[in-house]
Amino acid sequence: QSVLTQPPSVSAAPGQKVTISCSGSSSNIGGNYVSWYQQFPGTAPRLLIYENNKRPSGIPDRFSGSKSGTSATLGITGLQTGDEADYYCGTSESGLTSGRVFGGGTRLTVL
Amino acid sequence: QVQLQESGPGLVQPSGTLSVTCAVSGGSITSNNLWSWVRQPPGKGLEWIGEIYHSGDGDYNTSLKSRVTISVNKSTNQFSLRLISVTAADTAVYYCVRLEHIRGNYIMNTWGQGVMVTVSS
Numbered sequence: 001q002s003v004l005t006q007p008p009s010v011s012a013a014p015g016q017k018v019t020i021s022c023s024g025s026s027s028n029i030g031g032n033y034v035s036w037y038q039q040f041p042g043t044a045p046r047l048l049i050y051e052n053n054k055r056p057s058g059i060p061d062r063f064s065g066s067k068s069g070t071s072a073t074l075g076i077t078g079l080q081t082g083d084e085a086d087y088y089c090g091t092s093e094s095g096l097t098s099g100r101v102f103g104g105g106t107r108l109t110v111l
Numbered sequence: 112q113v114q115l116q117e118s119g120p121g122l123v124q125p126s127g128t129l130s131v132t133c134a135v136s137g138g139s140i141t142s143n144n145l146w147s148w149v150r151q152p153p154g155k156g157l158e159w160i161g162e163i164y165h166s167g168d169g170d171y172n173t174s175l176k177s178r179v180t181i182s183v184n185k186s187t188n189q190f191s192l193r194l195i196s197v198t199a200a201d202t203a204v205y206y207c208v209r210l211e212h213i214r215g216n217y218i219m220n221t222w223g224q225g226v227m228v229t230v231s232s
Binding site for chain 1: 147149156157158159161162170171172173206216218219220222223224225
């Protein structure tokens with residue numbers, strides 16, 4: 001059971017837009033920055049979004065992030081078949097059980 | 112550009128000790144960053160194990176804290192993970208990760224390729 005809650009899967013057609021949600025609590029998302037990671041099968045995760053909405057160099061602006069209260073959202077526009085992957089949200093946990101936490105991951109299928 | 116490379120035995124006996132090392136290249140382990148381990152069981156999600164600063168200060172996942180030690184070797188520019196009393200539930204791909212210090216925050220922006228460790232007799 002992951003600390004952060006993501007939908008197991010989402011799907012959309014090429015060219016369309018999709019959003020992936022990440023729900024937490026006041027001790028994690030509510031008080032800390034959120035990052036998003038993309039992972040293709042058999043490879044390591046790659047940072048997509050950090051500090052809620054910032055993109056590392058080399059990440060296209062089709063990828064965006066937002067945060068409101070204890071939830072965060074990853075948006076992907078102009079979907080391409082190459083975007084099919086697993087997406088994870090991550091943040092820090094404050095308080096007695098401090099550390100880093102992740103969502104359970106969302107499998108994106110581009111139909 | 113910092114790169115990370117994990118190494119370790121692919122197979123560990125149940126009740127034994129899992130040891131994995133991460134070699135840091137393209138940068139110094141004494142930089143103002145955190146060095147972390149994240150694992151991923153087959154077909155499952157990511158789990159943070161712990162992290163360490165070059166001074167030795169660090170933090171561990173409370174669910175693993177009694178079994179985990181992360182250490183830094185400044186002379187070899189490496190950091191290591193040691194997990195004792197392993198069971199099949201510890202079978203996973205183990206990733207080493209750099210958390211780069213940017214404007215007061217630590218960002219998980221550099222990942223090793225991962226090393227698969229299987230716990231089995």
